Amino acid sequence: MSAPTQQSADGVNAPDDADEELTWLADRRRIETIEAISVGAMARRLPTLVVRAFRLGWRIDRFSVALLLACQVLSAVLGATGLLATTGTIAALFGPGRVGDKLAHAAPSILVIAAAAGARSLLGITIRTITIHLSPRISREAEAAVLRATVAAELTAYDTAGYNDELDAADRGADVCVDIVGEAQNLIASVASLIGAAGVLTVLHPLLLPLLVLAALPQGFASVRAARVQFLANRATIGDRRIMANLRWYIHVKRNADQIRSDTMGDFLLEKYEHVGRRLDATSRRAALQSARVSVLGAAATGLGTALVWAAMLWLVSTGRMGLPQGGAAVFALGAVGTSLHGIVGYGADLFRTGMYLDDWSTFLDTAGGHRLQRGDRVPEPPRRIAVEDLRYAYPSSERTALDGVNLHVERGEILALVGENGSGKTTLAKLLSGLYLPTAGSVRWDGHDTRDLDPHALWHQVAVVPQDYARWPLTCRDNITLGQPAADGDAAVLRAAEASGAAEVVAKLRRGLSTLLAVEWMGGEELSGGQWQRLAIARAFHREAGLLVLDEPTAALDPRAEHRIFRNLRAVAQERAVVLVTHRLTNVAVADRIVVLEDGRVLQEGTFSELVAEKGGRFRELWDLQNERSGLPAQRVSPSCENEGPVR
Template sequence: MSAATTAAGAATADEELRWLADGRRIEAIEAISVSAMARRLPALVVRAFRLGWRIDRGAVGLLLTCQAVSAVLGAAGLFATTGTISALFGPGRVEDKLAHAAPSILVIAAAAGARSLLGITIRTVTIHLSPRISRAAEAEVLRATVAAELTAYDHAGYNDELEAADRGAEVCVDIVGEAQNLLASLASLLGAAGVLTVLHPALLPLLVIAALPQGIASVHAARVQFLANRATIGDRRIMANLRWYIHVKRNADQVRSDTMGEFLLAKYDQVGRRLDASSRRAAMQSARVSVIGAAASGLGGAVVWAAMLWLVSTGRMSLPRGGAAVFALTAVGTSLRGIVGYGADLFRTGMYLDDWSSFLDTAGGHRLERGTETPGAPRRIAVENLGYAYPASDRKVLDGVNLHVERGEILALVGENGSGKTTLAKLLAGLYLPDAGTVRWDGRDTRDLDPHALWRQVAVAPQDYARWPLTCRENITLGQPTAEGDAAVLRAADASGAADVVARLRRGLSTLLAVEWMGGEELSGGQWQRLAIARAFHREAGLLVLDEPTAALDPRAEHRIFQNLRAVARERAVVLVTHRLTNVAVADRIVVLEDGKVLQEGTFAELVAEEGGRFRELWDLQNERTGVPARRTRQDQRTVPDQRTRKDQRTLPVREDEGSGR
């Protein structure tokens, strides 16, 4: 098989990032009808005001009062309009007609002015309240995210559910305004319908029937737009990630040195075209049904006006009443269109809100559901027949692991990449729960412990440590200072070698470390790693986990860390994960992992002395350098053709003084 054929086969097998849609939810949404919308709208209005009520009861009370008063004034204005028309078109002199119509005209003017003031009040309160509701909804999503198991991020589709919940929180800014508009349209409809019913009972049913096709079309369009948005969540998240990879400083050097810019932009354009195609399909579907609905409603409106003209022309309705009916029909038509339009908007927002509330209820299906026992600083952490596999993977990362670590002891986990070291450390720290077997803190299963109380007894310096855009002090205390204050911070910084970093900062511990965001100071990778270790040393916890803690440190800084580790471990159980086997000499015991199983266990001296053992093999590989190619000699340099004379393969002349030491 040719290389080209192989490459083509590989290309067809490439996997793409896709959103895993919830089939049952999609089917439920597609089955939504006008009747379902009509049944659901009252609940959505109540839901909108409940959200507002939690934020500002006074504002919501004022909104509802203004809406009620506005509805009453609107009805009064319409009835006054009817009286004005009847007076003006009735028999008698013009002066008498005007005098008879004057009270109605005053009512119309007063109602219009008052409704304008109420409208301004409603808009002002809504503008003030809506962002607060959205912000509160976003905060609820953040709380639910923190309340999810760490393993949630390993499940396919969790991030898409989180994205949908974020979208739901975002549209919360519109829900009160949409509910207000719907209520305003409903209030106007009730007032106008009352007037129209008095004028002639047949007109109102005809007008409702005329508006029904537009309502059906609006519901269908809202459903199409929502489904299109849900279907493209994954693609929009991919585009956001690609934007981040392209412009963030962390990757900027590699984007340039690896000439990745055009390739990543091509990926971005490819996903964008996919989004455009989906949006175009949704827009065309919405347009088709909207045109049909508008045409049907237009035809129905013509029937209504024809019916009114017939009623007037046949004497079944007087001319003054006919004139009043014109105003009432216009008001009813506007109100019906408002109810249909605002109702469809609120309905669509409600579907997004369903994603939000569903995520809050279950944290995307991964809400923390553990025990309530509060652990203290552990004296002994024991692992019994431990098994763990990541979601959507058939391979066990850990299988049948048994070990323990006690307070004051340093336990080192070593092994090749993929042997399960980091996963085991996370299970010991209660960040993951085992699939099989148990992790026990002083005899109590971590499944039975309050997770937040457990994590307060854990200090972790992970491989990929966070670089918080906070002050140096906050980067060490993590917003949880001890009673000793800065004295404890400086002691931890000294033990981790970060004291030198603090001393060089412009304002010491008070210096912002956020050069990209707030104009603070920049640190190197090694300096950040010292701070990450300092925060673990500072934390008053019973279990200390150090995962490759010195990967970015120079030899002097690394030596300082391990020189101080024994003192730090005096009151803690310490788990050390590292590839640098010279560093594990500080450990009391060493566990060698391979393919998720414990292969060896013992002290440093015991494992180094065990000929043929895996630890000894890894030790020899790290310390043997006989396989490294020797340094190039001057004789080699003399025989290499110079690039400038490659055409005739001539070699450079050798200077007589070369090799003489001068």
């Protein structure tokens, strides 16, 4: 499930394939760039990340973001006011005079402290409520953005090494978006509290603040290093986590459940899962130990720095350079500043790590993993003629040419059949005709216009495809036929398509007809057989008002009666469409106006059914004879009880 790897000079696993080597080198360069990030770089980047976080929120809910920022500013002002009032309270309580007079002088400051504390508590509740309300919405929007970018990527992206890793990294970035607003607002809150407390501390004695900042720096270095280590470990294990996700899907999905049991593959797949899990655990364990070592060193250095700060404060008080009331207020201010500094370091490191994931997300959105659709904007009409000229196509992950020097055409009202042995290029050619792929060289032209110059979405509106592996959407029967694009006459058109494909019999047997949910795993859902699903897949193509109809092995799962019905109705369906039929069943291509025989990506023969059957020594005639000739097969087994009675007839 993963690409073969070889050991590189530095001991890192590197892919064998040349394309994957390029992907690996590009990713390695990115990792080296991340490893070079310093605390200074983090400090410079944090404002950008905070702005990015609130821009995401601003697109979702402007009022909530504005209220969140206002609450943060007000909370910081109240925090500084409370600290200043604390200084007045301590000065009043430790000053000369009677106890009653001291309390009277301290009462206004105490009221200010209480009011500020109460108001900050209410603001904190408001901030948390807004964050809880806003964060999931941002995460959903980030996930939706990835989905939009995925749909906007060329189909060949899935054939390109490294694309799935980029997609998984973008998904991870979307996942962490749920945290970014909370981390950003926590960082802002810490900065705001620091500004207020630092101002008070500077007024009390200017020496204390720089000492406290120096004490917090080691923890800052450690936090950045730990965040970097965790991110790199996560990035390095993307492939393994995707393998585990795929194995989970293959093991528990109903589609494979019978084969897992009949092939006794359960233990084998579970061992694969455990093996990859152990490899993943080893990487995570190394990252955790490395982070722990860095954090312990940072905590130790920060502890020494904090001790130095307190020693300096005691020295200032004991030498008379700071009065006792100021010293008492400094205790509170030091606590507030220390908490704010640790908050900045901790939340800053969290936001920094989230920002690295967010980079993967935003990079994918900008380029769709490097495969964003970049074609023309011409809107095609239903094609009258589709022509292939000197066509060549090679898959991105393969050095072998799938199609080479192909020339052919298909016109409206015509049925063109593509036949050939496995790997001859039939399905690839069908995807090029329908604009799902673009040629490596040569051209596919719709009414003279190169598919590279056509708007892809407008082109696909003119295409109806029944692929070999058709989708079984967990939707109603109606939606499985209309695909969310109902015709003007609604269910009447659905039923006409169902009748033409033989799916009407399927619909008639469903509990709620067209409204039946076709997903047995959901309450009220029903399951269909493979042949019934194939009838629906053909019905959705017949229902679609498209100028090109592509049928790739459309009757592989159908019984003879259903198959006969499809081909009996195909000529009527083809009256207003160009039809391309891909099949191995050569008896079915008798319905075609022309047949193209492909071999190793080249056109070997072309002609009508009668012409190709009559051409002795031709490839079509060879395949026809092999498919219909049974004289060379082994004789029927003779039952022991009938040995003397001749062969069983």
